[in-house]
Amino acid sequence: MAEPSKWLQSFDAGYFDEKGQWAGGSEIMHLASHKGKLYAANGYWLDARWVIPPDGQKQSAQVLRLDQANGKWQVDLDLGKVNDLGLEYMKGNILKSVTFTRDGQGRLLKSPAQLLVLAAGANFERGGAVSCWVRNDDSGKWNHTLVRHGSNSGGVRWVPRDLQIYRDKVTGVERIFLLLGNPGIISGVYDRGEVSRIRWDRHVEFPFLTKGTFFTRPLGIAQANHALHFSEGPSIFRRIDGERPKYEEILNLAEDTDTDVGGIRGLTAIKNPNGNGQSLLFVWAPGERSQSQMKRLDPDGKGGYTLHNEANLAQLMSLKLGVKVPYTLRGHNMMYPVTHPVTGKLVHVIGFYGSISGKSDLMWQGSRFYGGALFAVRSADGKYSVHEVNGPYAQDKTLLVSPRAFCLSPFSKNEIFIGGHDSSNKVSDNLAWIFRAPLTVALGIEKGLSAPALPEQSPRMARVDEGPVYELRIYDAAEDRLGHLIKRFKLHTDKLFKKHHMEPVGYWLPIHGTAKEKRRFIYILKHQSRYAAYKNWNAFTHDPEWKRGVLEQPEFQRLLSQRPTSIFMTLNDYSKKVPTLSNKVGGIYELRTYTTAENKLAALNARFANHTAKIFTKHGMSNVGYWTPYDHPESKNTLIYLIKHESREKADINWRAFSQDSDWKQVARDSQRQGKLLKRNPERLYLKPLDFSPSQ
Structure with a gap:
């Protein structure tokens, strides 16, 4: 008897793969079949290994490799390490x-060059970059190229979305086009002289000399009717080939779009059902109330186009589940073409996900998103049916949420691989x-058995659950904005911290410094653990009361001149044991940071635990707290502590007395008989508490 389909x-x-590399991620972004093997690109958005670096470096995205259908996925590329x-x-x-079939001069190659290409975006202080990796299939190594980098001011996002090979009809040159994000579209050519085999242009092709950058990220690229097309926001552009190519807008839906959701997504060329040539199939998802309307743009044979509505994915989802569907989103990637195994006709597989009202047992717990993975199948005649990965969702099954990537198996005929999840601003460790x-x-031709949920195999790193953990944060207010920042904390932020289980220890302002230095706002929070901090901050930043009730008020916008400094800290074991003076209201605080010479932190802490803290008390200084930074490398060489004085004048008196103390000198x-303990002079800040600070 044949084994049932499943x-x-x-x-x-x-899990750790055969070479000891971590194989995880919160999302599968893409699947690609290449030379008999299957590859997957993952992501770590809202995964603890990105937010809480286990080894001092964030766990970057990876490419995973599968060598046989029943095999174990192995890490083939770690973007952060290569x-x-x-x-x-x-x-x-x-x-x-x-x-590639041609080189950069348009000449035919002796044999086609098949390359596995990955592109990814990185953000850094005040800027962003897009990189490209190309796999050397002979060595198994990946070669990295920095394609483009620049400023991220004005909300520019360096997020590549799609790429496409296309041959210019005028020049005859075959190019690879890459969507960079808001900066636009760039291209390159095949060049055997390059290690990666791709030579990227120095300049963005569009809209560099016209608009500068796009308002929203381009989200789709496709070749149709012998021309290259791409989408951005509510528009579709067509490339006009030539030595100096131009772009013509052929569609504008004339509606505002949310820069995160993007507008026109999943651009795909299909056969024109009403005549010759090809139509463009896409989903219209303008913003947070998106219903994911499937639309089709047909050439009319007269140089123009006609627009047609095909299906509403929110309505299809509602009918499938028997619930109301306020929001859906699809078009993470193109609509995936598959030959129907019975009819032999081409169908397109379209992944999507959405939020639901009612039937809470079907929701991803803590959200309103449906916990299963729905996808639509568009038949050759434009009809739609809805199906689910692993059958109908239930709480005892694997949480899926969103199918993002589809790929026919390179190992066997008529089998498909589907990958996904979408973090959707929720903690998504190893999902x-x-x-x-x-x-x-x-495709729903026959019923298949569901796969059981696999047992938990990936416990968190034990250290992230230990606590408590403290967090020192320093904000640099923009000019004339410090008062508004203080007001925001006093009226709103402090309350929301407590709502999300973050305990404020104190809020302070510097007493001394330049005008810029005195615009700093400093505070310390206490968290149950590092992992709790990660979850609580995520809940805080996506709290509607914060996003809409606070951040949408003009007086509370553009308050900072740069990104906040955040230092997670663990309380040193001697901190609670050292003597302290009465913590009466009034006085000023002193925050000090010591950076030690190599391997001297333990000796410095021993000196504080056994001697220094006691001598502080002797000279009128009250010990408040002693911490070590949580993250590497500061965890190996840094001590941060907070003490209190009766007044600023008294602080000078206290330090003079301390420095002259015979016990301290000894x-x-x-x-320091074995060498100096400190690498450089201590950093210090004298601070005054704000009137709403728990520490006064």
């Missing part, structure tokens, strides 16, 4: 196997997944 889980994030710039990449934004099934099951000599 879904099988191919990848469950959260670039010579120290950049960190949260997502593997686009992964494709592409084939990336890949399933596989016969095409007949995936301790200082004894502790």
Whole structure:
């Protein structure tokens, strides 16, 4: 008797592969078949290994490799480790196997060059970059190229979304086009002289000399009717080939779009059902109330176009689940073409996800998103049916949420792999997944058995659950904005911290410094653990009361001149044991930071625990707290502590008395017989508490 058809889980994030590399992720972004193997690009958005670096470096996105259908996925590329710039990449934004047939002069290659290409974006202080990696299939190594970098001011996002090979009809040159994000579209050519085999242009092709940058990220690129097209916001552009190419807008839906959701998504060329040539199929998702309307743009044979509505994915989802659907989103990638195994006709598979009202047992707990993975199948005649990865969702099944990537199996005929999850601003540790099934099951031709949920295999790093953990944060207010920042904290932020289980220790302003230095706002929070801090901050930043009730008020916008400094700290074991003076109201605080010479932190802490803190008390200084930074490398060489004085004048008196104390002089000599403990002079800030600070 034949084994029944069924879904099988191919990848469950959260394990160490055969070489000891972490194979995890919160999302599977892409799947690509290449030279008999299957590759997957993952992402670590809202995964603890990105937010809480286990080894001092954030876990960047990866490319995973599967060598056989029943095999174990292995890490083939770690983006953070294979670039010579120290950049960190949260997502593997686009992964494709592409084939060049011509070189940069338009000459035919002796044999086609098939390359596996990955592009990803990285953000850093005041800027961003897009990188490209190309796999050397002979060595198994990936070669990195920095394609483009620049400022992120004005909300510019360096987030590549898609790439496409296209041959210019006028010049005859075959190019690879890459969507960079808001900066626009750039291209390159095949060049055997380059290690990566791709030579990228120095300049963005569009809209560099016209608009500068796009308002929203371009989200789709496709070749149709012998021309290159791409979408941005509510518009579709067509490339006009030539030595100096131009772009013509052929569609504008004339509606505002949300820069995060993007507008026109998933641009795909299909056969024109009403005549010759090809139509462009896409989903219209303008913003946070998106209903994911499937639309089709047909050439009318007269140089123009006609626009048609095909299906509303929110309505299809509502009918499928029997619930109201306020929001849906699709078009993470193109609509995936598959030959129907029964009819032999081309159909398109369209992944999507959405929020629901009612039936809370079907929701991803803590959200309103449906916990299963829905996808639509568009038949050759334009009809739609809705199906689910691994069958109907239930609480005892694997959480899926969103199918992002589809790929026919390179190992067997008529089998498909599907991967996904979408973090959607929720903590998503190790929630990336890949399933596989016969095409007949995936397309609903026959019923398939569901795969059982796999046992938890990826416990968190033990250290992230230890606590409490403290967080020192320093804000630099923009000119004339400090008063508004203080008001925001006093009226709103402090209350929301407590709502989300973050305990304020104190809020302070510097007493001394330049005008810029005195615009700093300093505070310390206490968290149950480092992991709790990660979850609580995420809940805080996405709290509607914060996003809409506070941040939308003009007086509370553009308050900072730069990104805040955040230092997580663990309380030193002697901090609670050292003597302190009565913590009466009044006085000023002193925040000091010591950076030690190599391997001297333990000796410095021993000196404070056994001697220094006691001598502080002797001279009128009250010990408040002693901490070590949580993250590497500061955890190996830094001590941060807070003490209190009766007044600023008294602080000078206290320090003079301390420095002249005979006991201190002896301790200082004894502790440095094997070399100085400090690498440089201590940093210090005298601080006054704000009137709403818990520490007064």
